[in-house]
Amino acid sequence: MNALLASYPDLTGRHVLVTGGASGIGAVMVEAFLGQGANVSILDIADPDETLLALPAAAKALRVERCDLRDPQMIESAIASVRARFGAVEILVNNAARDDRHALEDANATLWDDLMAINLRAAHLTSRAVAPDMISMGSGAIVNLSSNAFMLxxxxxxxxxxxxxxxxxxxxxxxxxxxxHGIRVNCLAPGWVMTGRQKRLWVTPEALNDCLAAQCLKSEIMPEDIANACLFLASSASRMMSGQTLVVDGGRV
Structure with a gap:
């Protein structure tokens, strides 16, 4: 990961829960929070990147729970487990998503329910599960990961x-x-971020050129760009922001 552009001392020692933190943007956000001195829990159906487990802070400050976020009972159980390890969840990052391509004619009720469960319902269920922690503390931050896909x-x-x-x-x-209750809830909407999955499945020279042509800033968006924005929304640097959507897409129009 590239060096972070800012330090947020108030994140030190905080318990941060990142869904879908095993790979991609989520893994970079996990590394970013660890770099700020936070205790980080991951809820993910997949095993985490080896690079995360090899980080010096991982042994003491990282907890990984295998969790299918489509299963409400697994969510409750996994959050209870990470709470037992690091205490009340103080910051929640609802990052987990699945952006499998599909055409309208293929989007039957089964596909709809499955994609909604991971991309939307999971954020509701995790927020609902950690809200009592934050209410009892009189503070907290929730960051939901949206996308500029629907805006465009x-x-x-x-x-x-x-x-x-x-x-x-x-x-x-x-x-x-x-x-x-002193709890802030904000949204982070990335553009097309150059993760390994995107490069493996969908990035072509033509598609990337089209994307960059539509951006005001002619640079590829990297996972670190999203992680830096997430740190800001999670920290007290944004203490009077709530209900807002921060778009990080290079100014795509």
Whole structure:
């Protein structure tokens, strides 16, 4: 990971829970929070990248729970386990997602329910599970990962785009409901981030050139760009931000 651009001392010692933190953007965010001195828990159906487990801070400050985020009971059990290890969850990052491509004619009820469960419902269930921790402390931060896909009306994944739009609505609703308890809820909407999965499955020279042509900033968006924005939203540097969506897409229009 590239060097972080800012340090947030208030994140030191905090318990941060990152869903989908085993790989991709999530893994880079986990590394970023560890670098700030936080205790980090991962909920993911997959095993974490070896690079995460090899980090010096991982032995004492990282907890990994295998969890299918489509299963409400597994979510409750996994959160109880990480709470037993690091105490109350103080920061939640709802990062887990699945952006499998699909056409409208293929998006039957089964696919709809499955993609909504991982891309939208999981964020509701994890927020609901950790809210009592934050309410009891009178503080907390939730960061939901949306996408600019629904803002731009991108084709190729209508159910995914709908779920990402729903996360903005969930963010606003929870910000209003939890704000009186000192809890901030914000949304982070990345553009096309050059993760290993994206490069393996969908990035072609032509597609990348088209994306960069539509961006005001002619540089590829990297996972570190999203991690830096997430640190800001999780820290007290953004203490009077709630119910907001921060777009990090290079100014794509």
């Amino acid at each position: 009306g991108l084709v190729g994944y209508p159910v995914y785009a709908t779920a990402k739009a729903g996360l903005v609505g969930l963010t606003k609703a929870l910000a209003r409901e939890l704000g009186p």
